Amino acid sequence: MSPSSPASPFPSIAERVAEVRARIEAACRAAGRDPAGVTLAAVSKTQPPEAIDAILATGQRVFGENRVQEAQGRWADRLADLPGLELRLIGPLQTNKAEDAVALFNVIETLDREKLARALALAAQKRDRSPRVLIQINTGAEPQKAGVLPQAADALIAAARETYGLTVDGLMCIPPADQPPEPHFALLRDMAERNGLSVLSMGMSGDYEAAIRCGATHVRVGTALFGERNRP
Numbered sequence: 486m487s488p489s490s491p492a493s494p495f496p497s498i499a500e501r502v503a504e505v506r507a508r509i510e511a512a513c514r515a516a517g518r519d520p521a522g523v524t525l526a527a528v529s530k531t532q533p534p535e536a537i538d539a540i541l542a543t544g545q546r547v548f549g550e551n552r553v554q555e556a557q558g559r560w561a562d563r564l565a566d567l568p569g570l571e572l573r574l575i576g577p578l579q580t581n582k583a584e585d586a587v588a589l590f591n592v593i594e595t596l597d598r599e600k601l602a603r604a605l606a607l608a609a610q611k612r613d614r615s616p617r618v619l620i621q622i623n624t625g626a627e628p629q630k631a632g633v634l635p636q637a638a639d640a641l642i643a644a645a646r647e648t649y650g651l652t653v654d655g656l657m658c659i660p661p662a663d664q665p666p667e668p669h670f671a672l673l674r675d676m677a678e679r680n681g682l683s684v685l686s687m688g689m690s691g692d693y694e695a696a697i698r699c700g701a702t703h704v705r706v707g708t709a710l711f712g713e714r715n716r717p
């Protein structure tokens with residue numbers, strides 16, 4: 486990547502966005518896919534207002550956030566001026582935050598248990614607003630990680646749709662950090678196909694091109710767009 490000016494050795498956010506978009510397009514072409522079939526969700530967690538201003542100026546309108554309250558702070562005041570904004574919750578959701586999540590997000594990617602499906606259905610009724618949902622699958626069966634286990638996924642998908650009346654768009658996963666991601670991406674794709682689901686949210690800064698080869702429709706990219714996050 487080229488520096489933004491002789492004074493700065495670091496690429497600007499606009500340059501990073503252009504590079505990621507170009508790489509997404511190249512990965513689509515290499516895989517024989519239409520680039521229009523892949524949505525870039527910019528993961529804006531922890532980012533300061535200046536960074537948000539900079540990425541909005543590039544036309545980016547789809548964002549991923551992993552905490553409800555933090556997202557409210559970042560986006561509530563901007564919503565009125567950004568009619569095309571799409572906010573996607575990509576972090577774990579507690580049932581007592583379901584109503585706030587339903588009020589703010591367009592898509593909740595992390596439905597992983599029946600209790601949460603019930604809370605979302607009640608919240609949707611109360612707020613008269615129905616975000617679309619993805620089911621998060623713990624493809625690596627990691628004990629510390631959120632997501633429903635693969636063997637319980639079909640039942641949760643059916644319950645979310647039929648018992649709770651939620652609009653299930655697709656599936657999401659975060660593969661184990663210490664394994665090649667492709668088998669996890671392939672598992673997610675097969676599971677979606679089997680359940681008639683079209684959205685696959687998979688791939689982050691380190692592996693979004695691999696995810697596109699495996700069929701991702703949504704990639705969630707933070708670091709490659711904004712640079713390293715400040716640790717809280």
Ligand SMILES: *Cc1c(COP(=O)(O)O)cnc(C)c1O
Pocket residue numbers: 528530551575576659689690691705706707708709
């Ligand atoms: C933070 C986060 C990302 C983005 O990770 P990067 O490696 O910074 O691109 C993607 N998905 C989820 C669920 C995250 O929490």
